[in-house]
Amino acid sequence: MAAITLRVNGEAHTVDVEPSTPLLYVLRNDLDLSGPRFGCGLGQCGACTVLIKGEAVRSCIRPVSQVAGQEITTLEGLAQNGKLHPLQQAWIDEQVPQCGFCQNGQILTAKALLDKTPNPTDAQIRAGMNGTLCRCMTYYRINAAIKRAASTMKGAL
Amino acid sequence: MNTRRNFIKNTGILVVGIAATGGGLPELFAQVATGPYPDPDFLQLDSWIVIRADNTATFFVGKTDLGQGTGTAFRQIMSDELDIAYDKTSCVMGSTHNTVDQGGSGGSDALQTDGYPMRRVAAEARRVLLEMGATHFGVPVSALAVSDGVISVVGSTAGSRIPDPGPRQVTYGDLIGGRRFNVTLTGKNTDTTTGIAKLKPVQEMKNVGKSPQRYDIPGKVDGSLKWAVDMTAPGMVHARNVRPPVAGATLVSIDEASVKGIPGFIKVVSKGNYVAVVCEREENAIRAARQLKVEWKKPATAPFPASDKLFDYMRAATPSSTGKPIETGNVDAAFASAATVVEAEYDVPFQGHTAIGPAHAMADPSNGQMTIYTNDMKSYGMRNGVAQFLGMPRDQVRVIWMDGPQGYGRTAADDAGFEAAYIAKEIGRPVRVQWSRQEETAWDTKGPAYAFKMRGGLDAHGNVVALHYDACAADHNHLGYNEHETVLISQLMGTRKNLISQGRASLPSDMYVIPNRRSTTRVVPLPMPFETPLRTGNLRDPDGPQVQFALESFIDELAHKAKADPVEFRLRLLQASTQDDSGFKRARSIACIKAAAEKFGWDSRPSPKSAVASAKAEDILTGRGIACAYRSQTVVATICEVEVNKKTGRIWAKRIVVAHDCGLVINPEALIRVVEAGTLYGLSRALHEEVKFDTEKVTSVDWMTSPALRHEDTPERIDVVIVNGDPNPNRPDLQHYGAGETMCKPMLAAVANAVFDATGLRHRRIPIRSAGIEMP
Numbered sequence: 001m002a003a004i005t006l007r008v009n010g011e012a013h014t015v016d017v018e019p020s021t022p023l024l025y026v027l028r029n030d031l032d033l034s035g036p037r038f039g040c041g042l043g044q045c046g047a048c049t050v051l052i053k054g055e056a057v058r059s060c061i062r063p064v065s066q067v068a069g070q071e072i073t074t075l076e077g078l079a080q081n082g083k084l085h086p087l088q089q090a091w092i093d094e095q096v097p098q099c100g101f102c103q104n105g106q107i108l109t110a111k112a113l114l115d116k117t118p119n120p121t122d123a124q125i126r127a128g129m130n131g132t133l134c135r136c137m138t139y140y141r142i143n144a145a146i147k148r149a150a151s152t153m154k155g156a157l
Numbered sequence: 158m159n160t161r162r163n164f165i166k167n168t169g170i171l172v173v174g175i176a177a178t179g180g181g182l183p184e185l186f187a188q189v190a191t192g193p194y195p196d197p198d199f200l201q202l203d204s205w206i207v208i209r210a211d212n213t214a215t216f217f218v219g220k221t222d223l224g225q226g227t228g229t230a231f232r233q234i235m236s237d238e239l240d241i242a243y244d245k246t247s248c249v250m251g252s253t254h255n256t257v258d259q260g261g262s263g264g265s266d267a268l269q270t271d272g273y274p275m276r277r278v279a280a281e282a283r284r285v286l287l288e289m290g291a292t293h294f295g296v297p298v299s300a301l302a303v304s305d306g307v308i309s310v311v312g313s314t315a316g317s318r319i320p321d322p323g324p325r326q327v328t329y330g331d332l333i334g335g336r337r338f339n340v341t342l343t344g345k346n347t348d349t350t351t352g353i354a355k356l357k358p359v360q361e362m363k364n365v366g367k368s369p370q371r372y373d374i375p376g377k378v379d380g381s382l383k384w385a386v387d388m389t390a391p392g393m394v395h396a397r398n399v400r401p402p403v404a405g406a407t408l409v410s411i412d413e414a415s416v417k418g419i420p421g422f423i424k425v426v427s428k429g430n431y432v433a434v435v436c437e438r439e440e441n442a443i444r445a446a447r448q449l450k451v452e453w454k455k456p457a458t459a460p461f462p463a464s465d466k467l468f469d470y471m472r473a474a475t476p477s478s479t480g481k482p483i484e485t486g487n488v489d490a491a492f493a494s495a496a497t498v499v500e501a502e503y504d505v506p507f508q509g510h511t512a513i514g515p516a517h518a519m520a521d522p523s524n525g526q527m528t529i530y531t532n533d534m535k536s537y538g539m540r541n542g543v544a545q546f547l548g549m550p551r552d553q554v555r556v557i558w559m560d561g562p563q564g565y566g567r568t569a570a571d572d573a574g575f576e577a578a579y580i581a582k583e584i585g586r587p588v589r590v591q592w593s594r595q596e597e598t599a600w601d602t603k604g605p606a607y608a609f610k611m612r613g614g615l616d617a618h619g620n621v622v623a624l625h626y627d628a629c630a631a632d633h634n635h636l637g638y639n640e641h642e643t644v645l646i647s648q649l650m651g652t653r654k655n656l657i658s659q660g661r662a663s664l665p666s667d668m669y670v671i672p673n674r675r676s677t678t679r680v681v682p683l684p685m686p687f688e689t690p691l692r693t694g695n696l697r698d699p700d701g702p703q704v705q706f707a708l709e710s711f712i713d714e715l716a717h718k719a720k721a722d723p724v725e726f727r728l729r730l731l732q733a734s735t736q737d738d739s740g741f742k743r744a745r746s747i748a749c750i751k752a753a754a755e756k757f758g759w760d761s762r763p764s765p766k767s768a769v770a771s772a773k774a775e776d777i778l779t780g781r782g783i784a785c786a787y788r789s790q791t792v793v794a795t796i797c798e799v800e801v802n803k804k805t806g807r808i809w810a811k812r813i814v815v816a817h818d819c820g821l822v823i824n825p826e827a828l829i830r831v832v833e834a835g836t837l838y839g840l841s842r843a844l845h846e847e848v849k850f851d852t853e854k855v856t857s858v859d860w861m862t863s864p865a866l867r868h869e870d871t872p873e874r875i876d877v878v879i880v881n882g883d884p885n886p887n888r889p890d891l892q893h894y895g896a897g898e899t900m901c902k903p904m905l906a907a908v909a910n911a912v913f914d915a916t917g918l919r920h921r922r923i924p925i926r927s928a929g930i931e932m933p
């Protein structure tokens with residue numbers, strides 16, 4: 001066990017865990033952040049995605065000791081000053097989710113995608129999102145929501 | 158309890174504490190926190206509807222929402238019948254202690270069946286409130302009008318037609334807020350529950366046909382919703398299962414010392430061949446499950462054939478049950494005189510539910526009761542099953558349904574809830590059970606594999622004169638709904654149900670008029686029916702995708718032999734009779750096919766596109782295919798356009814049109830999304846999904862070995878056309894049929910038919926393998 005300090009959604013938290021513990025379990029069980037979800041624990045589905053330095057990171061295979069001190073953003077931290085992120089708003093406007101279990105990973109992966117590619121084509125969305133699985137197959141609406149958010153964000157500049 | 162739900166003490170049975178949910182809606186809970194938990198009485202209006210003093214209403218319904226917006230639809234139909242504004246309502250679903258037992262989800266019956274008692278009780282509440290209003294004002298009910306929960310006197314008994322603006326209005330909340338109706342309903346069961354009020358004509362419903370946004374979505378995109386996976390309780394511990402390494406293995410010994418050093422290790426729980434480890438922390442339970450040394454003995458004989466030998470095995474196997482043959486006309490004579498006889502075999506493998514989140518549940522044994530937090534779609538069945546499994550009185554078991562990852566049938570036999578309850582009882586602490594990915598993909602319930610043989614006869618004009626449909630399903634010992642003797646933990650502990658389910662091989666769902674027709678069906682067993690990872694359960698539909706793949710592919714093969722356009726060929730088969738059933742499925746099938754063809758811009762010609770095209774030099778071939786189906790009363794026709802890459806073999810469903818008739822549409826925008834996603838779900842089963850196994854274990858165990866549809870497969874465009882093909886489309890009693898599954902059924906054949914159109918190659922095995930697409 002070791003004391004590790006994490007910076008999550010702008011707040012510092014110190015936890016006492018095995019350094020090899022995957023970040024996912026610390027976020028969920030110690031910090032009570034349930035946005036990131038367990039889907040596979042293998043880095044294959046994206047359900048556990050968080051943002052670290054703008055990158056979409058799979059928290060189920062990232063040892064907590066490797067991310068100590070880095071700024072971590074979870075789904076709960078995406079809204080700013082009580083206002084949903086344009087992606088979250090687009091997800092509501094397009095009524096994207098079916099069960100919704102994968103959508104944490106979809107939204108945060110889309111965030112990282114739009115940060116790099118603010119105006120993605122359909123093909124860029126399909127390629128950029130490809131590793132993030134949805135068993136309810138909401139892919140078509142995710143695509144629409146990403147484009148909707150991209151145009152909102154462009155208008156806001 | 159780490160939950161935002163408050164339980165506020167009150168002497169009433171139902172009225173209660175209010176707290177905000179993730180979606181920002183009020184939620185009511187019965188005052189039964191400590192148990193026991195008697196069944197809410199479905200014959201009491203108070204069990205279904207509570208109206209508060211602030212003129213808001215909460216509906217309590219015994220269904221669960223698998224992420225298709227049924228809760229929103231219930232609020233729409235119930236607020237319409239009650240005459241209250243939609244946004245002044247909320248809905249509590251699927252928890253056994255505070256909602257009547259409507260069976261949870263299954264069979265896409267939420268609106269088709271259960272929607273009616275919901276409408277009737279809401280109408281009854283309106284009737285009772287109007288009577289209260291009449292007493293309040295001292296006028297007859299006929300002098301009252303109601304809108305948005307406000308009752309007004311519109312006609313004066315003195316003959317004045319001008320409503321008195323001030324005291325001549327009263328709200329529902331003023332009349333009953335926070336108090337009980339104390340109105341007894343009638344009915345043999347929840348399906349037939351009714352008061353004496355009549356339902357509204359469809360034309361008078363204000364919310365039905367509109368598209369309020371689903372109330373569950375905001376909490377799902379801002380991270381505030383608490384799911385079943387998120388439930389915790391003081392003192393809760395984490396458990397992981399340890400499965401036999403091969404199917405049918407028996408436990409010899411467990412070396413508990415192998416995990417003793419793991420921090421926070423609590424216990425190995427084991428009975429029969431069931432083994433689980435329990436630790437204080439989740440990551441340590443995962444480690445303990447991996448590290449625990451267990452000695453197993455392999456079974457003497459192989460539990461099943463390998464998946465690549467499955468269809469040979471099934472075709473040769475002795476049936477465990479045989480369906481009664483169905484025959485119309487004189488099939489043998491028709492085949493003997495047919496100008497052309499066509500034969501084909503089709504194969505559909507086992508396909509898994511493989512929900513994005515593996516099975517999970519939390520069980521809390523506090524107060525000598527057992528509370529299970531779960532996404533079990535049939536929470537009521539789980540309550541009964543767990544009570545029997547643990548030998549507890551039913552009213553000491555409570556199952557609280559919460560949102561979860563959907564497996565479309567997986568949680569009809571929800572293993573994790575039983576496991577959590579068993580372990581919680583063993584150790585006397587709240588326990589969370591979480592399956593691993595590999596465990597879920599290997600050991601979840603499977604949709605049954607099918608082997609078909611089709612035979613069709615055409616006359617000299619290309620008319621279908623005979624059809625023989627022969628289906629063989631590997632569906633022996635199909636699982637029950639949370640039956641305590643059939644869930645995996647129970648089987649592993651050695652329970653053997655006396656009368657094991659025979660399963661079934663289903664018939665196609667079509668309205669084609671074929672004069673001489675025979676259907677033969679049988680079920681075959683695998684060598685090992687118990688403790689197997691090939692347990693069959695209800696997978697979305699549950700066997701329509703398989704059956705309709707065979708039928709609708711074969712109809713295409715007949716159209717090809719008849720040199721007919723596939724759309725015209727189907728319309729000819731449907732229009733050969735005007736005889737119809739009560740739901741006008743034939744008329745509505747014709748309407749759907751025509752609507753889909755029109756939206757797509759179907760070019761009438763036989764398939765394949767052209768022999769020349771497939772021989773041409775281009776890498777990308779295109780083609781289109783159609784297939785249709787019904788489920789219960791809902792009718793669907795799907796057209797798919799594919800691109801086939803000759804070099805890579807990749808199939809891309811570039812464009813899809815779905816014409817969909819489910820009668821009265823409650824929420825068009827939500828329906829469109831359900832149809833889009835369900836259609837892509839069918840596409841995933843068509844192109845990717847197969848359970849693979851050697852002769853002792855499932856080998857497709859994660860997303861690499863068990864692939865499914867991905868973003869790269871997303872079509873460029875999907876059009877959903879909502880059809881109302883009823884001969885009297887404006888009937889005041891137009892019914893609302895189920896819409897959760899029908900669209901999955903035709904998709905497999907629609908893709909296969911499109912690939913044939915593009916390439917001239919007929920694919921008769923699911924998934925449609927890219928390797929098989931390579932051009933000659």
Ligand code: FES
Pocket residue numbers: 037038039040041042043044045046047048049058059060061
């Ligand atoms: S849970 Fe982390 S990638 Fe699947």
Ligand code: FES
Pocket residue numbers: 097098099100101102103133134135136137138224513562563
């Ligand atoms: S919405 Fe259910 S898994 Fe994506």
